[in-house]
Amino acid sequence: MTIIELTVVMGLLLSVLSIFLGVLDSVNRGLVTQEERSRANDEVRAAVEQMDREIRSGNVLYDPAEETPIGHQFYTLRIYTQANATTRTPPLQCVQWRILGQRLNRRAWPAGHPEDETGWRTIAENVVNRELGVHAFTLDPDPAKGGRVINVVLLVDEDTTDTTTSPVRVQTALNGRNTTYNYATNVCDPSPPG
Numbered sequence: 001m002t003i004i005e006l007t008v009v010m011g012l013l014l015s016v017l018s019i020f021l022g023v024l025d026s027v028n029r030g031l032v033t034q035e036e037r038s039r040a041n042d043e044v045r046a047a048v049e050q051m052d053r054e055i056r057s058g059n060v061l062y063d064p065a066e067e068t069p070i071g072h073q074f075y076t077l078r079i080y081t082q083a084n085a086t087t088r089t090p091p092l093q094c095v096q097w098r099i100l101g102q103r104l105n106r107r108a109w110p111a112g113h114p115e116d117e118t119g120w121r122t123i124a125e126n127v128v129n130r131e132l133g134v135h136a137f138t139l140d141p142d143p144a145k146g147g148r149v150i151n152v153v154l155l156v157d158e159d160t161t162d163t164t165t166s167p168v169r170v171q172t173a174l175n176g177r178n179t180t181y182n183y184a185t186n187v188c189d190p191s192p193p194g
Contacts, residue, residue, distance in 0.1 A: 043124035074135035094188035
């Protein structure tokens with residue numbers, strides 16, 4: 001075997017190896033992207049399940065259109081709920097959900113004691129409702145539903161720079177008791193600051 005033949009064979013092998021490594025890198029990046037998207041979607045679905053429990057056990061549902069400050073309208077939801085009442089003290093609590101940036105946050109406090117709030121916890125990330133101007137929480141206006149249905153729309157997009165994909169839309173209507181005739185409608189007022 002001559003030096004020229006050896007050089008040609010080495011060049012061919014390097015070409016095949018570089019093509020193979022390029023394909024392998026592309027597959028790996030695609031797999032990482034799908035795993036991140038799946039994680040973000042799972043976080044939002046788990047958050048909606050938690051909201052469902054709290055709203056179903058909600059004694060007072062506050063209209064997201066009336067939330068303050070004005071910048072949080074339709075991106076904040078308050079509930080006076082007895083979800084998990086047997087496992088916490090006090091059993092009835094005020095719960096607030098919000099979208100701030102691309103994070104879905106939750107906090108809770110005992111009625112009449114906003115100073116004892118738990119602090120905001122991030123429940124899900126990559127929620128892009130605010131960037132796209134899509135209301136996350138709305139009270140169903142149908143009078144037959146008696147102010148007991150909250151429409152929830154959460155848009156999830158783990159990569160907002162990729163214009164070839166659209167956000168995943170998690171949408172549901174959650175039905176609560178909203179027995180406001182037994183509870184003061186200001187039971188969760190005032191909300192803790194922040």
